[in-house]
Amino acid sequence: MRVFVIAGEPSGDKLGAALMDGLREIMPDVEFDGIGGARMIEAGLSSRFPMEEISIMGISEILSQYRHLKRRISETADTIVETAPDVLITIDLPEFSLRVAKLVKAKSQIPCVHYVAPTVWAWRSGRAAKMARHIDHVLALFPFEPPYMEAAGMRCDFVGHPVVTDVQASGAEAQEFRLKTGINDAPLALVLPGSRRGEVGRLTPIFGEALAPVLAQRPELKIVIPAAAPVEDLVREAVKDWPVAPLVIPSEDKAQKRAAFKAADVALAASGTVSLELAAAGTPMIIAYDMNWLSRQIIGRMLKVDTVTLVNLVSETRAVPEYIAENCVPDRIAEGLLELLAHPSGQSEAMKLTMQRLGQGGEAPGLRAAKAVLDGLSAGAQLH
Numbered sequence: 001m002r003v004f005v006i007a008g009e010p011s012g013d014k015l016g017a018a019l020m021d022g023l024r025e026i027m028p029d030v031e032f033d034g035i036g037g038a039r040m041i042e043a044g045l046s047s048r049f050p051m052e053e054i055s056i057m058g059i060s061e062i063l064s065q066y067r068h069l070k071r072r073i074s075e076t077a078d079t080i081v082e083t084a085p086d087v088l089i090t091i092d093l094p095e096f097s098l099r100v101a102k103l104v105k106a107k108s109q110i111p112c113v114h115y116v117a118p119t120v121w122a123w124r125s126g127r128a129a130k131m132a133r134h135i136d137h138v139l140a141l142f143p144f145e146p147p148y149m150e151a152a153g154m155r156c157d158f159v160g161h162p163v164v165t166d167v168q169a170s171g172a173e174a175q176e177f178r179l180k181t182g183i184n185d186a187p188l189a190l191v192l193p194g195s196r197r198g199e200v201g202r203l204t205p206i207f208g209e210a211l212a213p214v215l216a217q218r219p220e221l222k223i224v225i226p227a228a229a230p231v232e233d234l235v236r237e238a239v240k241d242w243p244v245a246p247l248v249i250p251s252e253d254k255a256q257k258r259a260a261f262k263a264a265d266v267a268l269a270a271s272g273t274v275s276l277e278l279a280a281a282g283t284p285m286i287i288a289y290d291m292n293w294l295s296r297q298i299i300g301r302m303l304k305v306d307t308v309t310l311v312n313l314v315s316e317t318r319a320v321p322e323y324i325a326e327n328c329v330p331d332r333i334a335e336g337l338l339e340l341l342a343h344p345s346g347q348s349e350a351m352k353l354t355m356q357r358l359g360q361g362g363e364a365p366g367l368r369a370a371k372a373v374l375d376g377l378s379a380g381a382q383l384h
Helices: 010-026 038-042 059-064 066-083 094-107 126-132 146-151 171-181 197-217 229-241 254-263 274-281 293-302 310-315 330-342 344-357 365-383
Strands: 002-007 031-035 087-091 112-115 137-140 155-158 188-192 222-227 247-250 266-269 285-289 322-324
Touching (some): 002 010, 002 094, 010 087, 010 112, 010 365, 066 094, 094 112, 094 126, 112 365, 146 155, 155 365, 171 254, 188 254, 197 229, 197 285, 266 274, 274 285, 274 344, 310 344, 322 330
Parallel strands (some): 002 031, 002 087, 137 155, 222 247, 266 285, 285 322
């Protein structure tokens, strides 16, 4: 069996490597071709070009690289058609992946699988119907997603979320982190203002203002900020005027980051998958997020859900307080943090339920994804 697989971001590279391992476990003679990063290369892929060439976020970045991206899309699609693999698997990165799949479907009958369903349950539901024109099968990270994809005419399997396989720090490692950093037995709050420069620039001043009244009431509180490499310099500059100097640690130091998550009593975090990382570590949280005025107007009108926090969505609760858009203001965030510090146990059941529903304790998501791909191919062959 020959598989062409495409990933363009670190999260996709992680999913791709786990899927490749799962396929090889079932079919040891499977052959891989495609585009991926370090993890997929380690799993046996010879990437046709560096993954970073297509890892582009944002409209301005896409426009500036448009010609190069268009050429890579065309080249990749031509290669797939010429080599005629048994299946094309694209992982997230819809700006690139779905354009490749569209060209492949126009010239061949190669089955196309897309890993990571678009968030049509939140906004822009029309994306599912557009995908269905050239995607046969979707692998979903969340248990509530398949009905949306199936309604558009695609097969969709929930295969579990990779967060359930993430290594967690032990209690001893968390205690060692506290001792080494001098936090000792003081209450500890994680602050996570995002991983992109735009959101860090918007949220860090708001979070700093929100912490001032919290520290006035809880002066013993310690603050730790795990900062991703692309924004670490920005974070360090932005926190200079905070009422207390936080400890900024590099997110790339995975062991230290895991220990900080486990050691924390509470967290203040930007909206995103970080809420699942916090839930996996058992860290109570509040979520706060804002965007530029235009995005707020557009997305606010299109949003179809009353919460954007994944823990709330998966657990079907509203256990995690969130402060979004016009509610993302320091005084409200401060009230939420103080309430959470006073009553941190209220989210524990929702966090446990979230992890359970995402596949914790079951088969690894990579293996589930591999089985779903093979089952989809078998069902497709029977139909034909």
